[in-house]
Amino acid sequence: MNATDVANTMVALDVARVRVEARLLSPLPPTREESFRLSLAALSSRVEAEQKAREIKEATNEDSQVTLDNVTKTWGLLIGDRYSQPEAEELRARLLDAAIDTTVVPLSPAGSTVAKNDIAATPASSRSNVRLASARPSGPSREVVAFAAGSSRLFSSSAPVMFGSDDEKAPVRFNDKPYRGRLEVFANTRGALTVVNVLGLEDYVKGVVPNELSAGGYPLIEAHKAQAIAARTYALRNRGQFMSQGYDLLPTTRSQVYRGLTSENALSSRAVDETRGMIATYNGEPINALYTSTCGGRTEDAANIFNDAVPYLKARECAAEGRAALAPFIVKTSREPAELKTQQNVALARDVALLAIQSFTSLRTRVSDSWLDAEAPVSDVRSWLASVARLAHQTAPTVTEAVNRPGAFATALSTAVYGESRADTLLNNADVEYFLAVRDATEIPQANRADVAQLLRDGYLSVFPDATVRPREPLSRGRALHSIARILEARSLLQLQKGISRPTAGDSLVLRSTKGKDLPVKVSADAFLFRQIGESLYPVSTIALVGGEPVAFHVNSAGEVDYLEVRPAASGAAADRFSPFSNWTTDLSPGQAQARLGRYASGIGSLVDLRVIARGNSRRATDLEVVGTAGTAHVRGGRIRSALGLREQLFVIEHRYDDEGRVIGFTFLGRGWGHGVGMCQVGAYGLARQGFTYEQILKAYYTGIELTRMY
Template sequence: MKRLPVPALVLTIVSAAPALVAAQPPLRIGLDTQATEWIVSLEGGGQICDRSGKPLMKLAPDEKLRIWWDSRGLSDPTAEYRIQVGKPHTAAEAATLMKRLKELGEAPDRLKIPDADTWRVVTGHFREAREAEPVLQKLQDLGFEELWVATEPRPNQPHKGRALYAVTDRYERRALPLEGVWLKPTGDLTALQGKGRYRGKVEIFPNAQGRLTVVNTLDLETYLRGVVPKEMGAWEFPNLEALKAQAVAARTYAVANRGKRAADGFDMGDTVADQVYGGRDGEQSLTDRAVQETEGLFATYGGKPIQALFMANCGGHTTDVSQVFGGEAPYLRAVPCYPAKPLTLPYSSGQPTTSEIQQPWLSWELLRLASVAIPASWLSGERLAKPASQGDLAEPVRLLQQRLGVEAQPLAREGNLYLGLARAFGFQRLVEGQERPQDAAYFLPAALPEDRLLATFLTRRGIVPASAWAASEPVPLRQALQVLGRLWQELEAFAPGEGSLLADRQVRRKRGGPEPLALASSLLLAEEGPDGSLRLVPNAEIQVGDRLKWIPGEGGPAQVLVRRLDPDGAAWDRYNPTAHWRVEYTEADLLDTVRKRIKVPGIRELKADYNDQGRVQDLTLVDTQGRPHRVHGMHIRGLLGLKDNVFRWLTVGQGASRRWIFYGRGWGHGLGMCQTGAYGMALEGASFQQILQHYYPGMNLQRVD
């Protein structure tokens, strides 16, 4: 067994430093800011109170209440358009740029990037994106690069509405305080229709945009119970160590970003813009355990909680924060998502296997027959190419008849072999009254075969190829066995067992727990390529995490084991559907996508600058007038509507008929912990401490009791 070469890790859990206080204050999570009404109910009933806790009205168990903000017509816009100038800057660079813009008659501002010590410089205030075009053109003409029309929150005063109302099931309307309400259940949960159930305190109050803000206030550890399964659920990543790494990262991110959205009346939202939070309905038992077993642990650097960024899938390698948000963070450095030496487990065949490298004749029907009815020695190209005879097939037919419990019909010694196999299992009883001579004329040659209706049935079901009826050469054994296997499938449908290999030689089926896999001593071992082709092998070093398929014997251990070569390769992050992806655009569709971000007359070409790991750092779009539009970091994937910046592309066709085909890998910004990679590391035996140390180099674990 090859063991995972994980660097030695000395884990030191230190006491709380001043940056981390022992008693973490509750978190205020924004659940929504856009609706103007909510239908609520309280577990066990309860009371609707003002935000100071003074009771206003009672709510019975299972009673629903509509809370409605009457904003007296249209509400104010929630956002405005501004022009971002350049990539993220340090404070000094931002000051220099702002000075230059002021000299040009602009009124710039700088906006801090929450997850880095860098700033965005923006200018202008526009109600519509098109209103920004004259200023955009002016700045382009003056040589400014990487200009971006961005939407920004628009500061405003609360829109004066008629009132906040509660409407009961009996359509009684009660006025509520304009400051909003606190929903206090007798039990633990507050339910928001269409949203979910929530522990802790839930408040609803009007906001500056003439809508309703919903805030859930609760303690940090309870919050994590609703975050970890939404960010890295136990169904998709059923490994405790990986989930514990996610719990520490989520806990650290929450503390480091407390107050990030204070202007909106809460600390963080419940979406991917911060951390996805699902409340009580998101909780799972395994993620609850991960939160509990890491309670009070934070990832720190220099005694302070780190910006514990993470993404779904890093595309084989993470990147440096300087290439995404700008600035520096020693623990947000580029690291590989490949093991130095994968953990593999040896498996050997107990059967004599062919030495042929190319085995295009091998199929699941033949493998299944080899598990029960034919000798493994028949599975060679030379043997299968020989003509089949009724004598060859008599014993396999008898064994299958016995297995299926059908009336024993000996295989006819004369006549068409395909028809003889079908009659041996009684299929001739199905055709009278169903198959028609006209259909036989449609499918079959005029002169063949003798039982045209049965042949039509076999052709219709895909058991015998239509072309086989006109073949003049003797039926090869391979083709005869394929037909026998398909007849078996008709009477006893089969799908192979399937699961991922674990380090202790157990397997995990999809959405299932670990289970042992018993293997026969005379095992047939095969590999399945990404294209579905099969090949017998004498032995294999199977990487932990690879998908296995198996064919069990009759009530016993598996007789056939097939290792699937993962199309996404050997990376730790290969367990995500976005490990590799392909996106195709027509010229018009790509132009529409680009125009959501920048205004261009058309696209002449794209040019990309890559880092050493194949991630696009800078992209230049040259428009049809020859003007370059430069985009950096996270804006690149947003501009092209792609999942990640790890991509290359081909173009096919010319002009308006041109198509853009992007091939890429990964999903996210590429910074910090790769969630899928954490799962891959855990499968190979890494602890949650080792996972965190790998993706956040130099971090320490610090406990706050």
């Protein structure tokens, strides 16, 4: 290991590990800067508050004090001691990384500030690893003291000290975590140590990309290239943001999440290498490349969130434009859909398709209302029942000319499926009378009554709207086929498989099994296709499979899918649908909401209502009216999300009322996670799945930009 004062050459140390401390040189002057603390409000119980305190302790090693709001009767936490505003914001960002959303609150400036030793990132020049060239906080009152193992003092310095390693295989470490480049340590004005990782821009980006976009969850190179360019551009544009504190950027969501060498990933590093030196520019200048985890299907104008209009940070759809959004995901069939005009026959089209793929004969290629409603010929019913017996591994039943009437049909169908007429064994006379609740039950022949009762009980025999089965009339084709399809499907004799679709590629269908494995299958050119619309499955000629749809399908002897039915994915078709935060719900009582709003809703009395009175171009809430018993307040712009402690501000509010019409609860139905401005990170992955290049992805989110290679 090597060490040096920043202004001097590196000096080799005889030890592999050192401990550094800040020691007092002269008494610290009383601080006059405002102090801050973090709070977490609107917890429902002390038990919940204590659990959150343990989570905070585990995530940050900070202690918390449990509080009770006597007005709202909710519990809360005060976290840590006293911090400067940058320290408080940094701690808040660390807690956000742990999915704990807190609020920074000002305190009295009296008392000392307890500072923590955290690492900050300083990208050096684009071509080499150089130290941070910046003025340090003036008037040092403490020095850095380095100790070897035990208590042996190695050296001390009132100037910043740089630690480095000449061996790439043994990089410098901080708290046992390895980092590229060097580590610079200095005593800050608060009496604690600041540790800065000084490294090249490309190395810095390698430590950012896998932490901002998981390579395991979103493993497409074009998405990671887009993330690499955005991260590089952001670092370049915001370099020097914390110069007064001796570093450029924070390693948290306040800047960009950076976790050093151990977090690097082969896919992410490849993306960085293949876009080396490339940044996004507008009018020749690096853009402020903001990005958000999950945009909920649309990004927002920067002016509506940050009150600052930026020409390249405009509201954009998180999808390809127009019909192109679904074009890559279309599965087609040459088979014409059923020709139906009667709603009650829609379900019958599916029944016919299920039987057709099982080689049932006497079925139309394209069914119509007239064909389904017509009387079922005895010869057709006899053939269908023989096919039922074949699938059930039974002997085909002997039937009479009355087999197309409900009674004889019920007995023959039961025999074809079960091998015997089991109803008269399992149902006694009282059971039969009980299940034969139809108005014309007395007209059913005695020999068939138990079988009809069983089919009615199990839902396999349909009843007319007037609660009759009309036992003296022949069955229509539709009624007979519906009974056959229902009982075969219930007995799992149709060999249907189920799964979750993955995005399609041409005529290939990729299914995710219950074991989490992807199974690619080919869809036959004349497959039966059904799509759920509302509550029913309709025959169609094309289906869009964007991924995530529950599907049922049948594979023929050639290994091709010849029947496919699709139910829409709840997450929709936006490019960010792969995020677990694409849709979310949060419930708050009025007391919890008021406690979260805190100073934003002071002086309004007790909270009565919350109303969104203005929305941005993406339909995000941009003006929230807070109504109380003593007045009204407004929360505007990006403060809405943080004030309410929500993942996003793309939401609608559902109200819950008591019997007297008073609001007793709010349900926030929302989409997305983050501020919603700039590139959608999960959306970038979704677009990459559609075949977008990194350049197309970036230009889809940043309006009017160009890509420029710096070196």
